[in-house]
Structure formats: C-alpha cells, structure tokens
Amino acid sequence: MELTVTDLSIARGGLPVLTGVSLRLGPGRALVLRGPNxxxxxxxxxxxxxxxxPLSGSIGLPPEDIAYAGHADGIKPTLSVTENxxxxxxxxxxxxxxxxxxAMDLVALAERPAQSLSAGQKRRLGLARLLVTxxxxxxxxxxxxxxxxxxxxxxxxxxxxxxxxxxxxLMATHxxxxxxxxxxxxxxAFRAASAAPAPGGFDEAFA
Amino acid sequence: xxxxxxxxxxxxxxxxxGFGLSLAFFLIVTILVPFxxxxxxxxxxxxxxxxxWVGALLACLLSLDRIFxxxxxDGTLDLLATAPIPLETVTATKALAHWxxxxxxxxxxxxxxxxxxxxxxxxxxxxxxxxxxxxxxxSMIGAFGAALTVGLKRGGLLLSLLVLxxxxxxxxxxxxxxxxxxxxxxxxxxxxxxVGITLGSIAILPFAAAAAxxxxxx
Amino acid sequence: xxIWEYANPKKFMQTSAWALPWVTGLAVVTLVAGLIWxxxxxxxxxxxxxxxxxxxxxxxxxxxxxxTWFMMLAASLVWLIRRHHVSVLAAKAAAPIGTTMTLIGLxxxxxxxxxxxxxxxxxxxxxxxxxILFLFYLGYIALWEAIEDPDTAADLxxxxxxxxxxxxxxxxxxxxxxxxxxxxxxSLSLDQEExxxxxxxxxxxxxxxxxxLLFVSLVLIRTRTEIRKRRLRALEARERMA
Numbered sequence: 100m101e102l103t104v105t106d107l108s109i110a111r112g113g114l115p116v117l118t119g120v121s122l123r124l125g126p127g128r129a130l131v132l133r134g135p136n137x138x139x140x141x142x143x144x145x146x147x148x149x150x151x152x153p154l155s156g157s158i159g160l161p162p163e164d165i166a167y168a169g170h171a172d173g174i175k176p177t178l179s180v181t182e183n184x185x186x187x188x189x190x191x192x193x194x195x196x197x198x199x200x201x202a203m204d205l206v207a208l209a210e211r212p213a214q215s216l217s218a219g220q221k222r223r224l225g226l227a228r229l230l231v232t233x234x235x236x237x238x239x240x241x242x243x244x245x246x247x248x249x250x251x252x253x254x255x256x257x258x259x260x261x262x263x264x265x266x267x268x269l270m271a272t273h274x275x276x277x278x279x280x281x282x283x284x285x286x287x288a289f290r291a292a293s294a295a296p297a298p299g300g301f302d303e304a305f306a
Numbered sequence: 307x308x309x310x311x312x313x314x315x316x317x318x319x320x321x322x323x324g325f326g327l328s329l330a331f332f333l334i335v336t337i338l339v340p341f342x343x344x345x346x347x348x349x350x351x352x353x354x355x356x357x358x359w360v361g362a363l364l365a366c367l368l369s370l371d372r373i374f375x376x377x378x379x380d381g382t383l384d385l386l387a388t389a390p391i392p393l394e395t396v397t398a399t400k401a402l403a404h405w406x407x408x409x410x411x412x413x414x415x416x417x418x419x420x421x422x423x424x425x426x427x428x429x430x431x432x433x434x435x436x437x438x439x440x441x442x443x444x445s446m447i448g449a450f451g452a453a454l455t456v457g458l459k460r461g462g463l464l465l466s467l468l469v470l471x472x473x474x475x476x477x478x479x480x481x482x483x484x485x486x487x488x489x490x491x492x493x494x495x496x497x498x499x500x501v502g503i504t505l506g507s508i509a510i511l512p513f514a515a516a517a518a519x520x521x522x523x524x
Numbered sequence: 525x526x527i528w529e530y531a532n533p534k535k536f537m538q539t540s541a542w543a544l545p546w547v548t549g550l551a552v553v554t555l556v557a558g559l560i561w562x563x564x565x566x567x568x569x570x571x572x573x574x575x576x577x578x579x580x581x582x583x584x585x586x587x588x589x590x591x592t593w594f595m596m597l598a599a600s601l602v603w604l605i606r607r608h609h610v611s612v613l614a615a616k617a618a619a620p621i622g623t624t625m626t627l628i629g630l631x632x633x634x635x636x637x638x639x640x641x642x643x644x645x646x647x648x649x650x651x652x653x654x655x656i657l658f659l660f661y662l663g664y665i666a667l668w669e670a671i672e673d674p675d676t677a678a679d680l681x682x683x684x685x686x687x688x689x690x691x692x693x694x695x696x697x698x699x700x701x702x703x704x705x706x707x708x709x710x711s712l713s714l715d716q717e718e719x720x721x722x723x724x725x726x727x728x729x730x731x732x733x734x735x736x737l738l739f740v741s742l743v744l745i746r747t748r749t750e751i752r753k754r755r756l757r758a759l760e761a762r763e764r765m766a
Contacts, residue, residue, distance in 0.1 A: 112673060114761050148388050151524040167388045171381025175313070177320040182313075189309035190389045228385075450687065454667065454680050464670050468684065471659040472691045475698040482702060495701070503694065514687050521679040 100164065101125040102236055102267065104147065107156030108291070111142045115154060115291040122284060124267050126235070129258065129278055132271040134286035140271035141169070143286070144238045147269070166234040168242060172225025176214030180205055180224055183213055188231040199230035202257050204250075218245040226254055230261075237261065239270035251276065307391060307399050314403035328408050329415055332365040336419040347424040354423035355433065355484035361419075362412045362437055363444060363473055369408050370448040371465055373400050374456040374519065383456070387523055397515035398508070401442075401449035409441030425488070432487030436500060440480040443504040446511045447472045453515035457522040476503050533751050536610045540744045547744065551737035558730030566724055578636045580728060584735035585628040589657060592622030592739065596664070597689050600682035610747065612678040613754070615685065616668055617746030621739060623661040630654055649699045656695050660688050674754060 102124040109117050116139035124130050132140050146153050147160075148167035174183055184196045200206050203223040213221065222245050229237055237258075243251050255276040258268050262278075339357050343349060377383045386396050416437050417430050425433065451469035455461035483496040562580035596615040603612035633651060634644045645651065667684055671677035 112761070114758075145384075150384060150387060163390060165388060167385065169381055169384050171379075171384070173377075173380055173382035173385045175317060175380070175382075177317060178313070182316070186309055186313045187385075187389075190386070190391060192390060447691075454684060455670070457676075458670055461670075464666055467659075467666050468663045471656055471663060471695075472688070474656055475691065475694040478695075478698040478702045499698070499701075510690075511687070514683055518680055518683055521676055521683075524676065 100160075100235070102147070102164075102269070103159035105157050105159065107143075107146065107158065108154040109139060109142050109146045109151075110154050111139060116142060117286060117289045118291045120156070120286070120289045122269075124236070124269055126265040126267055127262050129262055129268040129270070129281040131276075131281050131283045132269070132286055133273075133283055138286045138290060140286060141240050144240050144269070144271060145169070148238050160236060164234055165236045165238055166229050166232040167238045167240075168225060168229055169240045170244070172221055172228070174213045174221055174224055177212060179210050179212050180216070181209045183224060184227055184231055187228045191232045191234070193231055193233040196227075196231055199227040202230055202253075202260070203227040204253055219247055219250055222246055223250055223253070226257065230257065235266045237266065237268040237270070239268060239272070241272055242270060243272055243274045243276070307395055310386075310391070310396065310399045311403050311406075314400060315406060318403070318407040328365040328369050329411050331368055332361050332412055332415060333419065335361040335364065336422055339423065351424040351426050351488075354420060354425040355429060355488060356481045357423060358416050358420060358425070358433060359437070359440075359477055359481040359484070362416060362441065363477055365412055366408055366441065366444045366448065367466055367469060367473075369404065370452050370469065371455070371462045373404050373449050373452040375452070375461070378456045378522075383519065384523060387520070393516035393519055394512045397449055397453060397519065398446075398512040401446045401512070401515075404449060405442050405445040409437075409445050413437040413441055428490065429484055429488040432484045432493060436480045436483040436497070439497075439504055440476050440500050443476045443500075443507045444473060446504075446507040447476070450511045450515045450518070453518040453522070456519060476500065479503065533610055537748065537751060540748055544741065544744050544748075547737055548741040551734060551741050554730060554737055555734030558727050558732075558734045562724075562727035562731060566727060575636055575639050576724070578632050579724065580731045582629060582632040582636060583728060584732045585625045585632065586654065587732060588735050588739050589622055589626040589629050589654065591736075592618050592625060593657065593660070593689070593692070595743075596622070596685055600685040603678060604682050604686075609678075609754070610751065612682060613750040614743060614747045616678075616681070617750050618739075618743050619661055619665050619668070621742050621746070623658065623665065625735075625739075626654055626658045626661060630658070647703055649696075649703055652699045652703070653696050656699070657692065660692055664688065674757070 102122075104120060104122045107117070107120040108115055109120070116137075120143065122130060132143065134140055142151070144167070145151050147158055148165055149158075150167070173187075175186075178186070180200070181196065184199060188194065188196050188199075200209055203226055205220075205223060205227055208216065208220060213224065216224065222242075226242060229239075242254060246254060251274065255278055258276065259278055261268065336357065339353075339361075340350060343353065374383065377386070387393055413434060416433055420430055420433055448469055451465050451472070452461075454468060455465045458464065479496040479500040483493050483500060486493045486496065559580055563577050566577070568576065596618050599611045599615035599618070602608055603615070630651070633654075637646070638644050664681055664684060667681050668677050671680060
C-alpha cells in the first residue's frame with residue numbers, strides 16, 4: 100500500500116496555487132515538503148487528508164489510512180494529558196495510550212491538565228495523538244513548531260520508529276530532522292502560473 | 307460516539323458555564339415577566355405556557371455557538387473530520403451533548419418556574435412532557451445553525467437570526483400543547499406534530515450539519 | 525442545444541444582454557397597462573369601495589414573494605447538484621427582490637387591512653406566514669454577506685435554503701393550526717367558487733404577468749452585477765498574485 104498523488108492541482112481561496120503535483124510515498128519512507136511561505140504546503144496536506152477537494156488530479160489512498168496533524172493540536176485545556184489522549188485513542192478505536200505517553204516523554208505530565216502545559220509540551224501531546232491513531236500515513240504540518248532541540252530529537256526518533264514499523268510520513272517542515280530515509284520535494288516547481296485573464300470572457304472568474 | 311459524548315459532557319462540567327448559564331438565564335427571564343405584566347395570577351397563569359416555552363427557547367439559543375466554535379478554534383474539528391467516525395455521527399452526538407447539558411436541565415427546571423408563574427395544575431404534566439420532547443429539536447436545529455456559522459468571527463448574532471425562524475414551528479406546537487393541556491382540550495394534534503418535528507430534525511439535520519461543516523473546513 | 529449552456533457565465537452574459545431590454549420593456553408596458561386598467565377602469569367594490577384597487581399591487585407582490593423563494597430553492601438545488609455558478613448567483617440576486625416583494629405585500633396588506641378589518645396588523649395565518657418568510661429572507665441574505673469565500677457562501681446558503689424551505693412549509697401549517705384567520709380566501713383560483721369577479725380578475729392577471737416580468741428583469745440585472753463582481757474579485761486576486 101502506498102500513497103500516490105497524480106497530477107494534483109489545488110486552490111486556496113478559489114485561486115490555484117499548485118498544479119501538476121505528483122508524488123509517491125511507500126511504506127518505510129518519509130517525504131519532506133519544502134517551499135517558501137504561501138506556496139501551498141498546508142493546502143496540499145489538507146487536500147491529501149481529504150479535508151478539501153482538489154481542483155483536478157487524483158489521490159490514491161483511502162482516507163482511513165491517514166492521520167493528519169495540522170497547526171492546531173485539538174487539545175482541550177480542561178482535560179488532563181491522559182484524558183486528551185485517551186479520547187483520541189477511543190475515537191480511533193485503539194486501546195493503549197502508555198506507549199505514546201512514553202515515546203513523547205509525557206509520563207511525568209500525564210495527570211496535569213493540558214492548560215498548564217507549555218507550548219512545546221502541548222505540541223508533544225499533539226504529536227503523541229498521532230501514535231494512538233494507529234494509522235500508517237502521517238501527514239504533518241510544521242510538526243516541530245515550538246519544540247526545543249531535545250523534543251525535536253524525540254520527535255525524529257518517533258518518526259523513525261514509525262517508519263521502521265512500515266509507516267510513512269509526509270511532512271512540511273523547515274528543520275532538518277536528521278532522518279536518513281527522508282527525501283525532499285521542493286514545491287516551488289509546481290507553483291501555479293498566474294495567467295492574465297482573457298479579455299471579454301467571464302469563465303476564468305470561476306476557475 | 308460514546309467517547310465524544312462523554313468528552314463533551316466532561317468539558318461542559320469542568321467549564322462550569324455549560325449547565326449554569328442557560329438555567330440562570332431561564333430563571334431571570336421568568337422572574338422578569340411578572341414585573342412586566344403585573345402580579346395578577348390569572349393573567350400570569352394564562353400566559354405561563356408561552357412564556358416558559360419562549361424562555362426555554364432563548365436559554366437554549368444562548369449556548370448554541372459553543373457547540374462547534376471551540377472545537378473549530380483548537381483544530382479538533384479538523385481531526386474529527388479525518389477520524390474513523392462519520393461527521394454525521396459527530397454532529398448528532400454533539401447535538402445530543404448540547405441537549406443533555408441544556409435542554410434536559412431546562413425541562414427539569416421548567417415546572418419549578420411554572421409555580422412562579424401560577425401555571426394551572428394540569429399544565430405541569432404537559433409542560434414537562436412537551437419540553438422533554440421538543441427541546442431535542444431545538445438542540446438539533448441549533449447544531450445545524452452552529453455548523454453553518456462555525457467559521458465566522460462574529461457568528462453569534464447571525465446564528466440567532468438563522469435559527470430563530472427555524473424554531474417557530476417547534477415553539478407553536480410546544481406551547482400550544484401546554485395551553486390545550488391547561489384548558490382541558492385534546493392535545494393529540496400539537497403533541498404529535500411536536501414529536502414529528504423532533505424526529506424529523508434528528509433524522510435529517512445531522513446530514514445537513516455535517517455537510518455545512520465539511521464546507522466550512524475547506 | 526442544451527439549457528445548461530446558459531449556465532456558462534459568458535453565454536449567460538451574452539444572452540442576458542440581448543434579452544434584458546426586451547424583458548424590461550415588456551415588463552414596463554404590462555405593468556403600466558395592468559395598473560392603469562385596474563386603478564381607473566374598474567368599478568369600486570360595493571363593500572370595499574376603492575380600497576379594493578390595492579389588490580393590483582398586493583396580490584402580485586405576494587405571489588412574487590413566495591415565487592421568489594421557490595426560484596431560489598430550485599437555483600440552490602441546481603448549484604448543489606451541478607455546480608453552475610450562474611445558478612447560485614441568480615439565487616443570491618433574487619433574495620433582496622423577494623424580500624422587497626414580501627415587504628410590499630405586508631405594507632399594502634396593512635394599508636388595505638386598516639379600513640377593512642379596522643386594524644393595521646393581525647396575527648392572521650397569511651400575514652404571519654409572510655412575516656416568517658421575511659425572516660427567512662433576512663437570514664439567507666445575512667449568511668451571504670457574512671461569508672468571505674464565495675464558493676463557501678454559495679454552498680452554505682444553498683443548504684440553508686433547502687433546510688429553510690422544509691421549515692417554512694412546516695411553519696405555514698403550524699401557523700394555520702395556531703390561528704384561523706380573517707384574511708379572505710385566494711383572490712384567484714381556477715376551481716373554486718370564491719374568488720374575485722371577472723371584472724377585477726383580468727387586470728389582476730395582467731398585473732401579475734407584469735410583476736413576473738419585472739422580477740425576471742431585475743434578477744437578470746442583479747445576476748449580471750454578481751457575475752461582474754465575481755470577475756472583478758478574480759482579477760484583483762490575480763493582480764495581487766502577480
């Protein structure tokens with residue numbers, strides 16, 4: 100089972116941002132998306148996650164295999180770390196949250212309410228959620244934001260362990276995670292050309 | 307689904323505002339009415355069914371924007387949309403959680419407030435029954451309205467504008483059920499219509515609400 | 525040639541530019557003819573006197589008020605199923621017209637009701653139903669205004685229109701049940717005994733056709749404006765990107 104994206108065009112706010120994106124991601128592989136701000140990394144990840152429809156092209160992977168982690172972690176401040184994590188484990192129908200707590204070094208914080216966590220600790224909790232989804236393809240949008248050096252290493256270790264178990268990760272990040280298996284895809288080449296509108300026609304207003 | 311329901315209930319309990327605010331609002335509206343219309347028992351008793359239904363409806367309206375707004379802000383809705391449970395189940399469950407934290411307490415409080423408004427004795431049974439069967443429709447319709455306005459910055463006022471017209475049939479049949487109960491008239495027609503609206507809302511609106519949320523997440 | 529070709533914005537702009545003067549001209553002629561015939565060349569009613577003549581505005585406006593909502597419902601369905609932008613923009617364009625027609629119906633009704641029933645307003649089922657319809661129009665327009673992204677707004681307002689239609693029908697019956705009214709029966713009907721006399725009916729039909737044409741003309745103008753606004757939006761966005 101691999102993730103195949105074929106000739107994908109995506110739009111943000113009704114305007115095409117990327118066209119002709121094709122990529123393949125097999126088990127055990129990681130792919131890092133690079134490109135300047137506004138190129139459409141988040142939009143691409145959300146499209147692959149099935150949160151928004153593509154303009155054209157196809158995505159060959161059932162959404163049931165995908166775990167998406169966006170900018171926001173979906174953490175409830177009044178619930179404890181364990182409660183937050185256990186909720187997602189139950190939603191995804193997986194049982195044990197202990198390995199995830201361990202992997203993200205959250206054991207000592209397990210009973211703390213999430214509102215008392217620092218930004219980096221919250222981020223770690225958000226990433227621990229990926230581990231309890233039990234899904235193989237991780238879509239990660241800037242996963243290392245607000246993580247310190249030690250936590251980045253922790254996260255890189257978790258990704259590597261996931262790849263070793265036959266998982267795969269597609270991530271948008273600027274930091275070199277030191278994951279040897281990771282390939283890099285620069286999205287600048289796929290930037291949509293902003294063609295001048297044809298005079299007199301109205302069709303292109305509805306691209 | 308159970309997990310989501312339990313989480314929403316826990317959140318409502320911990321945040322404190324969930325149960326309390328709507329109930330307090332209901333209480334205040336009911337207390338204000340005699341100051342406005344005068345203390346005469348006959349008048350109060352005659353308008354009590356309508357006042358209690360309108361009060362419960364407005365109290366319900368107050369908490370609607372919380373159904374999806376918080377989950378949208380912190381990204382939970384994105385994650386739920388990619389989770390293995392269908393979004394239709396999510397919207398129905400969240401409406402149920404809203405009813406358990408708002409509609410149900412309002413239903414239980416209504417008879418007590420009925421005493422304050424001099425509601426005639428046969429009215430208590432019908433008031434409780436009609437609210438118990440009608441408030442689920444209010445929660446479900448409200449969840450639909452909340453789903454429509456979830457991405458908006460100042461969605462609260464717009465939400466009221468969208469939802470209140472949709473509440474009209476529920477209010478008419480609900481209040482009329484109590485009024486007929488008080489006057490000893492047959493209540494079958496408004497009662498069955500009220501149940502019909504509730505069942506219809508529960509059957510159709512989770513799909514409409516889920517569609518609206520999908521559009522808003524794009 | 526299929527009707528869906530008119531869903532192409534360019535084709536729609538061409539065709540509507542050609543049709544607009546004709547429709548507008550015909551609307552003006554029919555309206556003027558219907559109203560003058562109705563106002564000056566029909567006898568006063570033996571009970572209602574000359575106040576009966578407001579019927580030539582009141583009834584067509586009321587018919588247009590409900591008709592507009594049905595048109596919006598159809599256009600919303602077309603958008604949701606076939607994703608034709610012109611369709612949903614026509615629904616958006618029609619909403620304020622429907623709102624105005626509803627208001628005209630309500631106001632002329634009040635003016636007529638005062639001498640007839642002795643009150644400006646009564647919670648009569650028909651009046652109440654139109655008031656509720658007015659609220660539905662307001663909500664629909666407000667939702668359009670509130671949402672930035674045009675496609676998101678189109679989808680959400682269409683869903684609201686669909687759900688709103690169901691609840692509007694339920695409200696209509698709820699209101700009938702809630703209060704039997706003092707409004708007279710239908711002014712025009714083909715199968716009932718109770719309707720207005722022929723001497724009033726003919727100019728009334730002409731007025732209704734005039735209002736219908738006026739509606740078509742206004743919807744065309746407003747839809748053209750909406751399409752141009754969308755085009756402007758796209759052009760501006762492209763400017764910013766370049």
